[in-house]
Amino acid sequence: MPDNNLILALDYGGTKLTAATVRAGERRWLALERSVSPPQHDGAYERAAMLALARRLLGGARPAAIGISFGGPVDSTGRLVFLSHHIPGWENVALCDQLEAELGAPAAMANDANVGALGEYAFGAGTGCASLLYVTVSTGVGGGWVFDGKIFAGADGMAGEIGHTLVDPHGPLCVCGRHGCVEAMACGPAFAAVAQVRLRAEPGAGVLLRELAGGDIARVTGELVARAAQAGDPLATDVLLAAARALGFGIGSAISLVNPERVVVGGGVSKSGPAWWAALREAARANSLPQMRVEIVPAGLSDDAPLWGAVALAQGKLK
Ligand SMILES: [Zn+2]
Incomplete structure (x- = not known):
């Protein structure tokens, strides 16, 4: 029994x-x-x-x-x-x-x-809303839709793949083989790689970030970039907020297409601080119609x- x-x-x-x-x-x-x-x-x-x-x-x-x-x-x-x-x-x-x-x-x-x-x-964080986009951003960017309490999986079970929507056709190579996807610009390893390139090209910049990485540029991770940015490092801030804007741009496109009531954003990168959230929200609003009243909130679980x-x-x- x-x-x-x-x-x-x-x-x-x-x-x-x-x-x-x-x-x-x-x-x-x-x-x-x-x-x-x-x-x-x-x-x-x-x-x-x-x-x-x-x-x-x-x-x-x-x-x-x-x-x-x-x-x-x-x-x-x-x-x-x-x-x-x-x-x-x-x-x-x-x-x-x-x-x-x-x-x-x-x-x-x-x-x-x-x-x-x-x-x-x-x-x-999505309780009580009728339509929800969930986005998780850590070592990759994933997403999913819930409408009226049910997952919308799509014809092939792959709906919500916001990580592979396009931000910049001339952007960095993505794991999916295309260029400039949200994931290739907004996930932790993606912006850590950008920070590493800039640290090598700009010897005097990113003092705090270099310090956090113990002087070894190869050890720079997304988390260290976020920490350096929150401590006021200008290079780290620049890199982190560009990543946040790329994700916000993708979220804005999704908002324009579906007009969800709420967008819930979770994953390790979502703990990158208030400036990351502000840049993400601003880019999402700038890339969607102003009449859409969507809330963009941190994950609860x-x-x-x-x-x-x-x-x-x-x-x-x-x-
Ligand atoms: Zn991709």
Whole structure:
């Protein structure tokens, strides 16, 4: 017999796996466990390790529903993993079917950005709004849409890919093979690379940033650029705000197309301080129609957004 309101939430994060249990309607985890995957692992390893983690957490109980966040593209029905961009062995895996057979409960899945959007909608900074764009900016830029409480996944499950909308056709090369995408200009590694180029070209500039990096330009990260900018370093400020404007420009385009009620922005780079937020908001407003009253707000759930989104997905299976 399933435990009537026990929910199992699973997050396949690429470098780490997280499993958690919660009672439907409650906001506190009953149990939560993370496991860091060894280098060079594959999809089969992740599937076995997550199953072991889930079984240990459940301790013999059968959940009423399972929600899954997957760090890679998932088909529009939410049943099939297309692949992982980082881990081999995830090509065309029917993950929902496998977990349903192993754990005896209905499962629902979406990619991590879409699940994160649902998490923010259900439990975070998006509560109470009818239309929401969620943007997460860290080592990449992801996004997801929620309309009337449901993820909008698009025809191929790939809606919300704001990271690969265009800001500058002559901009830097993106991982997708094109030039000047939002991701190639606004994610942490992207603006860290810009800062490194400028530090090499301008020997007298960026004194604070150089100091934070211990004098080694190769050690400059997005986080160090943000810290130096917040401490008043002019070069770091310049680089950081250009990245914020690129993201804001992309968000403005999305606002113009869809006119959402709220845009929720999370991920490590979103903690870059008030000047980053001001530049982002200003660029978004400048690149959308003034009649659109959208709010652009910080995420409420931080790194747990996909896990809480998985809970919301699972709750949808209970009805
Ligand atoms: Zn791209």
